[in-house]
Amino acid sequence: EVQLLESGGTLVQSGGSLTLSCEASGFTFSLYAMGWVRQAPGRGLEWISNIYGSGSTTNYADSVKGRFTISRDNSKNTLSLQMNSLKVEDTAVYYCAKGVKQWLDTYFDSWGQGTQVTVSS
Amino acid sequence: DIQVTQSPSTLSASVGDRVTITCRASQNIYSWVAWYQQKPGKAPKLLIYKASNLGSGVPSRFSGSGSGTEFTLTISSLQPDDFATYSCQHYYDYSPTFGQGTKVEVK
Numbered sequence: 653e654v655q656l657l658e659s660g661g662t663l664v665q666s667g668g669s670l671t672l673s674c675e676a677s678g679f680t681f682s683l684y685a686m687g688w689v690r691q692a693p694g695r696g697l698e699w700i701s702n703i704y705g706s707g708s709t710t711n712y713a714d715s716v717k718g719r720f721t722i723s724r725d726n727s728k729n730t731l732s733l734q735m736n737s738l739k740v741e742d743t744a745v746y747y748c749a750k751g752v753k754q755w756l757d758t759y760f761d762s763w764g765q766g767t768q769v770t771v772s773s
Numbered sequence: 774d775i776q777v778t779q780s781p782s783t784l785s786a787s788v789g790d791r792v793t794i795t796c797r798a799s800q801n802i803y804s805w806v807a808w809y810q811q812k813p814g815k816a817p818k819l820l821i822y823k824a825s826n827l828g829s830g831v832p833s834r835f836s837g838s839g840s841g842t843e844f845t846l847t848i849s850s851l852q853p854d855d856f857a858t859y860s861c862q863h864y865y866d867y868s869p870t871f872g873q874g875t876k877v878e879v880k
Contacts, residue, residue, distance in 0.1 A: 687869075689817075696874035697809070697817060697860050702867070711867040714774075747816055756867040759807035761828070763816035 654678040654762040656748045661767030668738050668771070674731040674748030674764055682706065682726040685751035685758050688733050690744035691766075698744075701733065705754035716742075738771045745769075775799050777863050779872035785880040792848040794875045796861035801841050805865040808837055808846045811874075812857045820859075821846065851877070 660672040674686070687702035700713045701722040710722050721734040731748055745766040751758035776799040786792050796806065804824035809817035819828040821837035824844055834849045848855055856879060861872040 689871075696858075697811075697862075697871040699862070699868065699870050702869070709867075713868065713870075752822075757805070757864050757869065759819065759822050759862055759864045759869065760817075761819050761822075763818075765816055 654750060656750060656762060656764035658746065658748045658764040658767040661746060661769045663770045663772060664738055666738060666740055666771055666773050669734070669736045670738060670769060672733040672735070672746055672748075672767060672769070676729045676731065676748075676750070679750070681724075681729040683754060685754055685756055686722075686724060686731045687749045687751060687758075687760060688722060688731075689747045689749055689760070689763075690742075690769075691747070692741070692744040695744075702751065702756045702758070703731070704756060709756060711756050735769070738769075740771050740773050743769060743771050774868055775802060775863055775865060775870065777861060777870055777872040779861055779875050781875060782873065783876045783878060785878050786851050787880045788851055788853055790851045790880075792851050792855075792877060794846045794859055794861075794877075796839075796844040796846070796872050798842045798844075798863055798865075802863045802865035804840050805863055806837070806839070806844045807862045807864065808835075809860045809862065810855075810857045811860065817860065848877075 748764040749760035750762040808821040811817040860874045
C-alpha cells in the first residue's frame with residue numbers, strides 16, 4: 653500500500669524559511685515523479701512543483717519559482733520542499749503527491765494527508 | 774501556461790440527481806485530464822484519468838468525457854457520499870495545473 657507522510661509544517665514569520673518532508677513507502681520511489689500541491693484556506697488546489705524520478709529535472713509554478721526548491725533522496729525514499737522568503741500568501745495545507753510515471757507531465761494517484769504551513773506577518 | 778477553468782463553482786443537487794461538471798482548457802490538451810474528489814479536511818482522491826478512465830476502486834456512477842479543450846465529469850445518480858468538491862487537472866506539460874474546483878452541495 654502506498655503511503656505518503658508529510659511533516660515540517662508550522663507557523664513561521666513572513667520572510668522566513670521552512671523545509672517540508674514527505675516519507676514515501678509501498679512503492680519503488682525512484683520510478684515515479686513526485687509533486688507538491690497546496691491548498692490555501694477556502695481555495696482550490698494549486699500545483700507548485702514536481703520532480704523527475706531520478707531528481708534530474710524539476711519544475712515550479714511561477715508563484716514559487718526562485719523561492720522554493722524541490723528535491724528528493726531516493727536512497728531514503730524522501731521528498732523535500734525547501735521554502736525561502738515565505739509570504740503570507742504561502743499559507744496553505746501542503747500535500748505531497750505521487751505521479752504515475754517518471755516524467756513531470758503526470759497526474760497524481762496517491763496523496764499524503766497534508767501539512768499546515770502558516771505564515772504570519 | 775495552460776489555464777484550466779471549471780464551471781460551475783458551486784452546484785446544488787439532491788440525492789439521485791445527474792450531475793455534470795465542466796472543465797475547459799485554454800489550448801488543446803488532447804485527453805490529458807484527471808478529475809479528483811476532495812472532502813473537507815481530507816486529501817484529494819483520484820477519480821478519472823486520461824479524460825475517461827476510471828481510477829482504482831471508483832464507483833461506476835462516475836464517468837468522464839471530452840477531448841481537446843472541453844471535458845466533463847458526470848455523476849449519473851448522486852449519492853450521499855458524493856457531496857464534496859471536484860477538481861480537474863491537466864497534465865499535458867510539465868506544469869500540471871488544476872481548475873478552481875466545483876463544490877457539490879445539498880439542495
